[in-house]
Amino acid sequence: MTKETCYNFIEKTFIKYAKINTRSDENSNKIPSTVGQTHLAKIIYNDLKEMGCGNVVYDEIDGYVVATLPNNSNKDVAPIGFVAHLDTADFPADNIKPLVHRNYDGKDILLNKAKNIRLTNVEFPHLKNYIGQTLITSDGTTLLGVDDKAGIAAAVTTIKYFIDNPSKKHGEVSFAFGPDEEIGLGAKRFNVSKFPVSFAYTLDNGLPGQIEPETFNAAQSKVTIKGTAVHPGNAYKTMVNAITIANEIISKLPKNEVPENSKGRDGFFLVTSFQGSISEVNINIIVRDFDNENFIRKKELLKQIIKEISEVYPHRINLSLRNQYENIYSFIQKNPYIVDLVLKSYHDLNLTPNIHPFRGGTDGNFISKKGIPTPNLFNGGENFHGPYEFITTENMLLTYNTIKTIIINHFNN
Structure with a gap:
């Protein structure tokens, strides 16, 4: 993919997924807890199939889509994985209307004229960091779903890149898209036998350059x-x-x-x-x-x-x-290579590394306990879990480039 093609693809993919209501429900006894998550899982499954991913499965028992890029090199290097979640937080998510603000000028953004809902620099001064970029928001009446559809879009774009570029040699890479992260149930149920990786990374929240090897x-x-x-x-x-x-x-x-x-x-x-x-x-x-x-x-x-x-x-x-x-640090510290690989990749991308604790939990908590050390990277969004969520296309591209660079570095050391 050219840079422009990649830009358009990741943006369209995110917007397509963001429109689907995947709000999870802790009072449900279904798996996934809401039908919207099943709907999105099947869309991702079909999208991956259409782009030529030969090894992709949807498991109705745990609600996970797992796609694997097979080893196309002659190297025997430990397989790695990436994880993003389908559900969104407990906030209105019906009729999500993603709004695209191109070449953002740094001023306040009117999200909803009828209700006078604004994304302002007074409340969110970090908006100034995105002048000139393509900002994507909701209309202020719902969340946008950046957490974690930005991570999903970046992962799907990475899969497309390696399918479209078979000359790029790599070992086995798996991608898992799972439900009910926000209510702490999805990864508990995840059957990791179909995710045969030595270590993985979640793509959950955070800004470019962050690596979070520790949680609450x-x-x-x-x-x-x-x-x-x-x-x-x-x-x-x-x-x-x-x-x-x-x-x-x-x-x-x-x-x-x-x-x-x-x-x-x-x-x-x-x-x-x-x-x-x-x-x-x-x-x-x-x-x-x-x-x-x-x-x-x-x-x-x-x-x-x-x-x-x-x-x-x-x-x-x-x-x-x-x-x-439980805190994932005890699992990560046994293998410093997991973090060192990320730091090398950030260096290659001219990203300033920021190692800090994740003030929350991720699917990595449960996946790490199941034997796959899984720290968190980032998805590039801000203001999660509310009506002022936003992401830029440029930050999603940084997430995609980070995943791609980690894969290339890991299998070509």
Whole structure:
């Protein structure tokens, strides 16, 4: 592909995929959790088949599309893989309208005239970094789906490049496109026996030059509080207000260990939902930390808070606490080549490397635990999970060029 052809292909591919509602649903028991993800998976499968990818499968059991470029060289080098996810976050995703802003001038962007929704430099000063590029946004009423359809578009473009250029020698490379990453279920179910790679990279969030060999340790807690509701005029010594108990629990969480006061390798507690009435309250609290000892301390603190308040209100509070995923660093550090390969590729592309912890989790958490060390690269977008998401065609091309360069470097050392 020429540079212009590649530019047009990756942009059209992204827009095509972005229009499909693939919002996942943590309350669903289907695999994938939503039909839109199945729809997108089958479109990707057909697109890959049409471009000549001979080894591509869609597995209805785990919802994954896996495409493999066979070894076309005489070298026996460890196979590698790349992973991107089909679903988008818990935000409106019906009737997504991607808007293309060519040669962006650095000014505020009117996303929706009827609702006066704007992408402004005051709120998002980093917009200035994209002057002259082709900016793609939603119309401000939905998310765009950059996370992770930008990663998918870059991966599909890479596959097309190597199919169209058989003279480019490489070993076996596999690409996995899976569901339900946002709700932490997709990669848990992923049958990695059909993804026979020695190591892989997720293409999830982040800016060009980033490499994230570390993620949070994560746990989720559900607190159920039973109250006693009676008429307030007759409540003396009888009413037990579940809302009051819930507020006492939340007030005892460390006030500085919250996302809005955290950065770098800081962990936090976050109350993600609070629903209920006098008679019953349900609270969801997530716990995050990079350091395992601090992670354990946070979980023990939450248990202690519940224990102390339960002594005042016996038999009324139930805590369910489960681990969600663990930091991938212990898997990555055993093989420094995985990161060194990325750093060499960034050097070749004149990208300034930025090694830092991923303040979240990826499919790599579960895939790493299954024996395939999988740090995160980037997909080049910004403002994820909301109406102000955007990506530039140029950044998607950088993701594509990074994947391509990693493959070439790995198999031609």
